[in-house]
């Protein structure tokens with residue numbers, strides 16, 4: 101899909117990777133509608149984008165409010181007409197031993213990360229099927245291999261990956277295409293950077309611009325799935341599929357669980 105003059109609804113646009121995605125799509129000529137809770141954060145993104153000659157509208161909304169999404173979509177379409185591209189980028193993570201999570205924490209992670217993207221897509225799809233459209237979701241490598249002490253997040257991201265996988269098959273032959281992006285640890289900004297924990301030495305980090313570039317590429321080329329990580333991740337993931345316990349051993353060797361344990365508050 102061409103991006104010039106398309107209207108993009110981007111969640112998680114107030115900071116982190118969302119800022120890079122917003123700038124990248126605005127530079128490609130899209131009209132951005134950025135959603136997040138923080139009005140200050142959205143206004144900061146707006147200022148950066150307008151400074152570079154782009155267009156960015158703000159929509160302050162809490163994605164925990166699943167039943168309010170229908171009205172939110174009406175508000176979004178009133179800004180610049182129908183939405184051509186949905187980028188589900190907003191996400192949260194909470195680190196804990198599973199039995200120590202509150203029920204509300206688990207609910208919030210599943211709401212923001214999984215239910216909100218599915219509901220936004222459900223609401224936008226009828227119009228997209230008529231006019232054409234693209235849905236891109238930012239999942240995580242934590243949805244490809246479970247992550248200890250961050251398991252509701254892993255569950256939500258695995259859900260996004262499998263939902264996209266099924267939807268891609270369901271949407272085949274229609275005017276709507278769908279992609280999922282799976283980043284590993286991201287440097288410079290975002291939830292991992294903000295934790296001030298060192299990444300596993302063998303895995304390293306990728307730049308946030310690499311995620312934004314992957315989103316752009318996915319829309320332009322109709323990519324099914326893009327992994328954003330240094331090194332050959334796909335063969336390791338395939339090995340983990342063949343033998344989950346061998347996958348566990350690899351994750352231990354890389355020190356992923358140790359890094360996650362440090363992030364328990």
Ligand SMILES: NC(=O)c1ccc[n+]([C@@H]2O[C@H](COP(=O)([O-])OP(=O)(O)OC[C@H]3O[C@@H](n4cnc5c(N)ncnc54)[C@H](OP(=O)(O)O)[C@@H]3O)[C@@H](O)[C@H]2O)c1
Nearest residue numbers: 112114116117136137138162163190191240286290291292
């Ligand atoms: N950073 C990484 O290393 C990494 C790795 C793999 C995948 N990812 C994924 O990349 C995406 C972006 O992550 P990030 O690192 O940029 O995270 P971040 O810096 O924590 O930003 C998260 C974004 O989501 C928004 N958000 C959070 N809760 C929300 C809610 N209830 N309602 C509406 N918006 C909400 C935040 O805005 P407000 O707080 O203003 O609402 C913010 O704009 C996420 O889906 C994340 O899972 C990140």
